[in-house]
Amino acid sequence: MKEKNKNQDNIEKPDYPVRKPKFQFSDTVPKHWCGDNASLTHVLNAWTILFPEGEKYFIRTIQKYVPELEEGRVKRNAIAFVGQEAQHAGEHKKFWQNLKNQGYKFEGFMNFVVWFAFGLLEKLFSKKMNLAAVAGLEHYTSLVADLGLRSGLLKPAHPEMRRLFEWHAAEELEHKSAAFDVLKAITQSYWIRVIGMGIASSIFFAFTFVAVLMFLWQDGILFKFKTQKELFQLLFTKERVLPLTIKAALKYFRFSFHPDEEDNLHLAQEIFSSQEHQYREAI
Helix, strand or coil, rough: CCHHHHHHHHHHHCCCCCEEEEECCCCCCCCCCCCHHHHHHHHHHHHHHHHHHHHHHHHHHHHHHHHHCCCHHHHHHHHHHHHHHHHHHHHHHHHHHHHHCCCCHHHHHHHHHHHHHHHHHHHCCCHHHHHHHHHHHHHHHHHHHHHHHHHHCCCCCCCCHHHHHHHHHHHHHHHHHHHHHHHHHHHHHCCHHHHHHHHHHHHHHHHHHHHHHHHHHHCCCCCCCHHHHHHHHHHHHHCCHHHHHHHHHHCCCCCCHHHHCCCCCHHHHHHHHHHHEEEEECC
């Protein structure tokens, strides 16, 4: 009986915990904090300003469906997903003050993002289509997390910024199937999934592109040869972020696709092992 209770306790736990990190960003973080590469730094800065509001949209969308889910793994992981995403939003938002102190202005852009997510997407599309868009966006966050951890793009970053992005990337890999599993539990429609991915692709690429250009423009280096070279190498030749991202994204359109088929959880475990002193686990 004791063994049965022990097994039952294990079954009832989510597949991953909600961690409470302790990141602190000092004024010594330089403007181009990732290897003095402005283009790469501002891709990551773009996500830093987009993640908090974007993840609020993820949370709100998933929370609407939690009461409808049957008790079990999908529901437990959905709740843990909400907890992890809340931590991501809070930790990235800490760095906003550093960006403001460095002279960057992005409040107007973020007001538009908030309106787009909550004033347009939530109201224009059905609950299911919003859920499909979130599942698609989560596919993008997990695939860029995989790319970032495999490629070593973060190695030249400022230590605390590297820890922030590595922790976030590891948790994206850890909960990569959460939103997708909720979508599959709600609807088996392939076309809703595909249309949601189309919406997600437009949002992911457009907002990232605009934010990067905004930061480079404010630096006054958008049209400098060095910047153009860095950006071209990052996207197409050296790191090849764009073709690798698109190639990975296309897997989502296979009828039988599931995020768990990607063998990358060992990348997450390596980060958790190296950073375990950085946070405590809430659940």
